[in-house]
Amino acid sequence: MATFGTPPARRPSARVRRRRLFAGIAGAVVLLAAIGGTAAAIGFARAGADDQETDAAPTATASATPTPTPTPLTPEEQLLASTTDPAACAVSFTGDGIADAPMLQTQGALYAGLPIPTRDGLVFAGWYATPADAAAFAVPARVNGSEPVVCTDQRVTLYGAWMSPEQNAAEDARIPILMYHQFTANPGGESGWLRGNYAYIGDFDAHMNHIATTGFYLPTWDELSAFIDGRLFLPNHSVIVTDDDADQTWFDLAAPVVDKYKVLTTSFMITAYRQDPPPNAYVLRRSHTHDMHRAGANGDGLITNLSVPEIVADMEASYGVLGVKEIMAYPFGHHNDTAKEGLRQAGWEMARTIEPGYVTIGTDKLALPTVRINYGMGLDALVNLIG
Template structure:
């Protein structure tokens, strides 16, 4: 994460924009490959013509509209709203090269400076004008293959403001709010990059290089303590997180621009006939129907979290048939290129995990 995520309103990481490709980040939405590859870590000129930017701005009714063009990829200019977090950026592909992200200036792109890399965890700062340029970087396939990056998907559940914890059979599921604040402050202060789910998918496919210090923050169940104790911490530190919501229980809009709400199923967070989760009791067709319902409520079908961590091959078929790209488990580990997208590991955060143990868990 760049230092700008610590600033209160408009970070100085300008040069960011919404892509016209949409919010899903699916492979089909990415820019088609070009016939030749640029040199590793070099930007390819591609700034939009002034008339195209003028047309974009003229078509917008947003007084904060900011027209952005892309240097380093064949992507059309798009509109973004100054001061808002932005939607998914294009993830271009080129034969013989691996995309290495968008940056705030060409020098940062050439260095692949993680502090200047931008994505949906950042806010747009258009400056005094109404146009920006975002700069792309690339790596050779050999260079990308030589990197040893593992991404922790951090898993939280409920939260308490009692340092001594709670008297509950699932006591370890409860994180002390003071520990959570220390964890999020560390991610922010240490400049951790917070990939979007589409970026993680491209990383798994070997189509995207992620910084060594990358992490994804998640919460299961959207318990009331998440809203009361955790979301204000995310807002304060400008940390992007995903809340896995059981849509039968909750259907309200996200509580914060820094919270992505994704599926924890609609009505499968209950035991099935054998006492295990419905995800391993229902048919693939029933699973897919339930997940489509949750996707309709949330307006997103990127990723789900398996209730209770229960899944099998039937579950994975149902997830895929419902149009989801990824699923997270409760199995321990880091996400690396080539991982099974329908059985991604996570890093469990238990009650009492202080900062030292948290840092160690990041790998």
């Protein structure tokens, strides 16, 4: 009996099945080959990129600009870099055997603390504005603490000079230390037992004008000390101006004259009674003791009656006011060995007496002589004393 519906599927023959298997395997092989080729291509591409990057790196390094090494600052530049003061000036020192480092000074102020070099067998002859001035020992061009600092572009160079000890001795310099006291505007002078102490201010003006205009060299105290030691040349035409007591007439009458002529001077102050600041740039304050400007039990100055520790204590009190030691003036000029030892132990190097005379090489630093100026001594009298 016939059956209607979908006829049953015929199973392929074994031959057909083998052909299909071979075709499938071949397709898989082709697919795998394609995939492998793509992977290989990607790998080759990546490797090529890596090679390009590796090759490019040296090119980038070779083309980079090297960082320049900064030029070291000179000693002068280092000094100026350490301050913001527009008036700062780097002062350099040069000359045979000169090895002093540059130092900062303030333009317009007086030079302070200039070095005094030493050299075996020679005497330092000072600092000068030019090499030619140094070679000639030209006093008008010699630079020291009596001169204001003048700079160009915040720099200046000073030139050192040397001479032989024989040349220095041949100068036979005798340095006067002028000693003034009080001043008067009265041409006829003052009355009383201290009349001689009061110099007429008109005479003082003439004195300072003479010193300022006739080529005098104005040594600083450290220069005077080195001169006494034979280490520094000072010309014979030198002078040091001092005033004792810092009387009010010194401030009112004399100090303006000092400023007018720009003459370096020293005011010896009794610091228990006066602590005034310098009236101008040309006045140095130094000690006339703190409170020893009075008589002692023996009738002489108190300093000759005290022990070394007592003298030291008084002078330290004076130092506390002035902030400097270096030189002092004995009250009334009185001194003895105990006074000298007290000064030494307190740190003072020099002391001025009232004994008449001039400072020379080898003078006792704790007994410096002086040239006293009294009332009535006009210009001629001064010229006779100092030239």
